[in-house]
Amino acid sequence: MSTSLDRLIETTQALLWERGYAGTSPRAIQEQAGVGQGSMYHHFRSKAALAQAAEERSAAELIEEVRQLLDGPGDPLDRVLAYLRLERDILKGCRIGRLAADPEVVADHSLRKPLEDTFAWISTRLTGLLQEAQAGGQLQQGLDPRLLAATVLAVRQGGYVLARAASSTVPYEQAVEGLTALLTARRT
């Protein structure tokens, strides 16, 4: 039995993922959550405050999912490649990255921060694994792990954009395969 607070946050998570911030109205949240206006504003002073809570929960869930993969078995480079290939619902896009399209999110520090923090966390973890891979001779020397971590993140985020534009998962899969081939080209 979920509380009205939980239902508000979960509904807002789903609506933000599908429609973004501008496209998510307080009325749609209330209707889908089955929660009245008074109850919503009892829990959250504004749509922005509720959206921030929903973003923070989505970010925590995404980080937990990625953490399990990056801390999993296999050598460091394989774990980076597994992250790159991590299958979610590709045509749905990234629950965090898609919010960067919203001007209101980008302009508001509290709404933007969960996005920045999530990508920074993943980037730091990827950098560490790529450093390990280099030390272990799986990744060629002379490449900067910090830059490659940004490339890995960008290929996933951009892959979602290309897939949605084509209404097909193919461009996403091609972009990931292309980067995988480059990262493993000199594997010893």
Next chain:
Amino acid sequence: MSTSLDRLIETTQALLWERGYAGTSPRAIQEQAGVGQGSMYHHFRSKAALAQAAEERSAAELIEEVRQLLDGPGDPLDRVLAYLRLERDILKGCRIGRLAADPEVVADHSLRKPLEDTFAWISTRLTGLLQEAQAGGQLQQGLDPRLLAATVLAVRQGGYVLARAASSTVPYEQAVEGLTALLTARRT
């Protein structure tokens, strides 16, 4: 002296880039274009029809910009790298790619088609240049130019997402530098 038709299209191009499809109201278009409701619906039967015209003009402008660069001087791989580094207003994102975040755009074939066609055009041209680069020995053998073309496109699109999330051009630049290092690692 621009016509009301031109002003409608140019205003819609700017609003779609900044706010996306859901965030662009007919009223905002009319106000910013200085064109009345009657005149707008004289030219276009719906917001979707006007948006499609604006998308098609944005796509044509983007393709012309990319064409000049990809047909420009320099060896084939350098032209691909120049495309990757092409500086626009990074924090503004891609005028075409940002629309893939909009569920209404992705769900409507006429609104989605300019996005798909633009990325397909760029991808085909990049694939050709990467094939030339391979034939000329600038790019290592064994890599699939079609996959790498998707990777190049994805790094740009994802770089915009990361930059907007961080409110900084740095993640974009890092992602591009990372891919550049990988593409040139075996340069002969």
